Amino acid sequence: AMDNVLERFQFYTPSLNSQVSHRLQMASQLRQAVQKHELILHYQPQVSLDSGKIVGVEALLRWQHPEKGMVSPLQFIPLAEETGLIVPIGEWVLRTACEQGKRWHDMGVHGLTMAVNLSAKQFALNNLATVVRHALDDSGLDSHCLELELTESASMETPEKSIEVMQLLKSMGVRLSIDDFGTGYSNLNYLKRFPVDQLKIDRSFVQDVTSDADDLAIARAVIALARSLHLEVLAEGVETLGQYNVMKENGCDKVQGYYFSKPLAVDDCTRFLLEHTKA
Ligand code: C2E
Ligand code: CA
Numbered sequence: 001a002m003d004n005v006l007e008r009f010q011f012y013t014p015s016l017n018s019q020v021s022h023r024l025q026m027a028s029q030l031r032q033a034v035q036k037h038e039l040i041l042h043y044q045p046q047v048s049l050d051s052g053k054i055v056g057v058e059a060l061l062r063w064q065h066p067e068k069g070m071v072s073p074l075q076f077i078p079l080a081e082e083t084g085l086i087v088p089i090g091e092w093v094l095r096t097a098c099e100q101g102k103r104w105h106d107m108g109v110h111g112l113t114m115a116v117n118l119s120a121k122q123f124a125l126n127n128l129a130t131v132v133r134h135a136l137d138d139s140g141l142d143s144h145c146l147e148l149e150l151t152e153s154a155s156m157e158t159p160e161k162s163i164e165v166m167q168l169l170k171s172m173g174v175r176l177s178i179d180d181f182g183t184g185y186s187n188l189n190y191l192k193r194f195p196v197d198q199l200k201i202d203r204s205f206v207q208d209v210t211s212d213a214d215d216l217a218i219a220r221a222v223i224a225l226a227r228s229l230h231l232e233v234l235a236e237g238v239e240t241l242g243q244y245n246v247m248k249e250n251g252c253d254k255v256q257g258y259y260f261s262k263p264l265a266v267d268d269c270t271r272f273l274l275e276h277t278k279a
């Protein structure tokens with residue numbers, strides 16, 4: 001048995017080492033990515049089901065890696081969180097998104113909400129409100145145009161502290177949205193006390209909403225929950241007319257997804273916004 005263990009150990013060591021060194025290399029590259037301007041934001045439109053108009057965009061991070069090309073946030077956000085790099089990166093995201101929101105406002109795209117993802121680490125920072133305040137002041141973006149997306153799990157880690165931070169952000173006029181709703185463990189008691197404006201139905205429930213009765217039931221339940229708590233509700237990952245119709249028929253407020261648009265590079269999004277907001 002011992003021989004077996006040693007064999008396995010030796011067998012796995014090289015690949016384990018290479019995994020570790022790959023991660024170390026990625027971490028050091030990520031550390032430089034901000035200074036080297038390799039991080040960019042794409043923006044995905046959010047559409048009101050009432051008016052059919054674009055009412056917001058979500059800023060989504062991309063890494064233009066010199067060798068790997070466009071790297072998805074799913075491949076580096078976890079690493080950024082473990083290394084603490086998410087803090088400076090997140091601040092860059094916040095500032096850049098606020099500046100772009102202001103630029104679009106100045107181009108005549110008014111009343112657009114700029115949604116920015118916050119990681120649990122950022123949410124736990126003691127100076128989050130100050131960082132947000134500076135991003136707003138320096139960009140000149142109206143605080144009511146900024147929406148911060150928090151995941152359920154980030155909010156539930158230390159719920160009492162979350163409520164305080166949320167209240168502070170609300171007092172500044174910032175909108176708050178609970179991201180990936182339904183995927184974490186929802187404590188409805190706390191949800192009731194969170195001063196949030198919106199729930200985002202996770203894509204995993206939207207995907208099969210036209211064919212899976214359980215997913216449809218969940219989507220309906222989240223919409224009803226939002227209604228009764230006087231919250232807005234947005235369905236993410238809407239790809240088809242069928243999914244769009246289900247959301248509309250069931251009283252969802254907004255949708256976001258490939259059916260309307262993929263996340264767009266800034267210039268493409270500018271064109272999209274100007275086309276769709278022209279009188
Ligand atoms: P998320 O916040 O749930 O963002 C939605 C994800 O769904 C985005 O993936 C978006 O491109 C994708 N998506 C939107 N519509 C559709 C659709 O119709 N079909 C499909 N299949 N996918 C759709 P993305 O951009 O790869 O981002 C993945 C995750 O990375 C985000 O999930 C978010 O958790 C995280 N992330 C992205 N940007 C940031 C950031 O600036 N800060 C932090 N902390 N996390 C970020
Ligand atoms: Ca999000």
Ligand code: CA
Nearest residue numbers: 179180200236
């Ligand atoms: Ca989401």
Ligand code: CA
Nearest residue numbers: 180202203236
């Ligand atoms: Ca999601």
